[in-house]
Amino acid sequence: MQITGEDLATVFFTVMIAGVLWMPTTWLLLSIFTPKKLLEKYFKEPHFSLAETILMARFPGFLIRTGIFAWLALRPSLDKKRNIKNVKAYMPRWYELALKSFMIGVIMTMTLFFGLMAILLLIPPESSS
């Protein structure tokens, strides 16, 4: 079975539309439901500067805070700069899984989105139909 440009475009537009629907919703929900225990332990000096704690306390700054925790949950070795160790111990299991799923999902969505876009843009015109 030969995969056509139209088939790839179907996947591309599905990924694009699904991404616009799930990414901001999940990101926002994860930011709203950040565990208090985690915030009390790490969302303060010296892990975050005083100014950062003000900026990232509410929308839209708290999205960056969630992103930081998501990366640290996914790759604990990134803790060197902020010294946020064992972040998993301060969040429930469901939240840890949700954070990891969110970041892996974003990586996959963006890889597919830009990967398919590159392939589709590089297909020569004569084989486009």
Add this chain to the structure above:
Amino acid sequence: MGNTDTLTHLIEQPLNNQLATPLLYVVKGGDTLSQIITSHYAIRYNDPRYKMALASVLHFNDSIYDPNEIRVGQLIRLMPLPEHSAMASCPVPEDFYKEKRAPATTRHRLEPTGNYVERFKRHIPTLPKEQDAFWALAWMHENYGLLSTAVGAGFNTWGGLTAQANNAFIAEVKTLYNHYQRGALSKSQYDYRRRLALKKYSQKIGPFEKMLFKGKTANEAIRISRTKSIPATATIDNQLDRLKRMARYATRGGIILTAAGVGMGCYDIGQASTRQQKNEVFVETFGSTAASIGTGALLTLYFVGTPTGWVTALTLGIGAAALSLGAGKGSAFIYDRFYHKHDLVKLIGIDQLCK
């Protein structure tokens, strides 16, 4: 410009018609286009002038794809009919239906065939004093992608420069002063560390230093107040408050710009005259939105390590805005080339939502 001149002439010339001003008509249940024309222009279907009236209605109403298919609640623009005009010799073209339904291979947004004057001419306000403002808005609308990229890059860079992580260097001066006051640091230690913190800050924000501090360097602006009437660190607090405000404005500016981009996309979908155009606008808007949200989430990796330097702020700002614009254009191009047979706008129902 010929067409525009003709149209402006049409609108501005004294009208012999009984209706001298344009009218917006809301279609009601049981209405037909011929009935509307008859009751508004007093021209019956078998009247030789009927074709002229129909041509005028179709010309000024891109939302009418088929004169036999008008919807309840649809807005119809009924323009005055001058007795002698180009419109009078302009019956409904034979290929009208084909044209309105747009062949799928036509590229509207990626390879524009005319300038914005041509596209906006049918919306020209009748009052001459409103026309300048109209053209300014039309230009902005046409160039929104470019403008939003430039302004978006500006906001992103501004946000990066005034990011609180950078301001931590300035806050450090206050902490150092408090240590000095408590005797934990000697005067020379305090001076040295203060200079070091401000030097790092200057390096981070580079050539924008004087812009952020109204023509002064950080070293000149971040001073301990010697006036007894205010706290010693009041100047630092004021500067920090100012920078925090700037960061907040930059963030809000970015959000407003994104919302405006989505709103503009929705407006364009509602206004587009063909299915092809609607779908191109839709995929362009969704493509750039997906790219900006996704890369935004991925870029938080950068913030795991702080702070932001001016080169990075500029690169991130311009890069994010350009990527978003490019992704939108790329998506529209892909739709145009591979997917034009599919009506995504109808499938998702976004057309009705935007209308």
